[in-house]
Amino acid sequence: MGRLEGAVALVTGGTRGAGRGIAVQLGAAGATVYVTGRTTRESRSPMNRPETIEETAELVTAAGGTGIPVRVDHSDRAQVQALVERIRAEQDGRLDVLVNDIWGGDPLTEWDKPFWEHDLDNGLRMLRQAVETHIVTSWYAAPLMVARRRGLIVEVTDGLPDSGYRGSLFYDLVKSAVIRLAAAQAEDLRPYGVAAVALTPGFLRSEAVLDHFGVTEENWRDAIAKDPHFAHSETPAYIGRAVVALAGDPDIMARTGQALATWRLAKEYGFTDADGTQPDWGSYFQEVVLGGLTPRPDGG
Helix, strand or coil, X not given: CCCCCCCEEEECCCCCHHHXXXXXXXXXXXXXXXXXXXXXXXXXXXXXCCCCHHHHHHXXXXXXXXXXXXXXXXXXXHHHHHHHHHHHXXXXXXXXXXXXXXXCCHHHCCCCCCCCCCCHHHHHHHHHHHHHHHHHHHHHXXXXXXXXXXXXXXXXXXXXXCCCCCCCHHHHHHHHHHHHHHHHHHHHHHHHCEEEEEEECCCECCHHHHHHHCCCCCCHHHHHHCCHHHHHCECHHHHHHHHHHHHCCCCHHHHCCCEXXXXXXXXXXXXXXXXXXXXXXXXXXXXXXXXXXXXXXXXC
């Protein structure tokens, strides 16, 4: 794992989950990290979760970096523009890493319904909230990287191009669009030495997922009895370390435009999850879930 002292990162949707994990790991590598989201200690977003951007920023600082929380609704162009102008002013125009992790689509997704029965307003809102916001943020932030002819944009998604249908038309379209967004940005940015990639975690042990199973990170294995697949889950630190590895790779342009996965990058770069393991959700999913095998009680 490389060091990123002096680097400046912007992690959007950094309140919780993958965004928080990425922000904290960038901080652990020594970066200054601007953490954005809509939930603060004063008010919550429609997600109505307790995690806040201030908490994430404090975790970044405690890990060894500098965390800066900024409340931003990335669907509001004026707020995004103000954020980028603040970074430009405070960091002398420097921005090394942009992580587009804005989502908020969980309460909008209706599973196990054909698309014509899915609430149309919720579906279209999901597209605006999880694709349009990424485009708006990159539109304002990319010029900082282009001016310095270096940088990395990470589009956080769910799955890879060959993952198949994700169970809901709107969810599937959003996650596929984000992968394509990374590829398209990469083409325009390539002449300027700026890379763009899509990155997926595996079965993520986010705060919401832990709550769903009624466990904490300390006793998460108790939930394997409810869902044997959970034995192969990963913490948000795993995708965070993947971003750190990519940001510190001097040959990152060789990967630009690609759709990447935590489990593959862990083997290539040699990083581990928080507990020292290297979960491989991709192989497990192919062999056990798609292969029709029965998971073992011990999680194997």
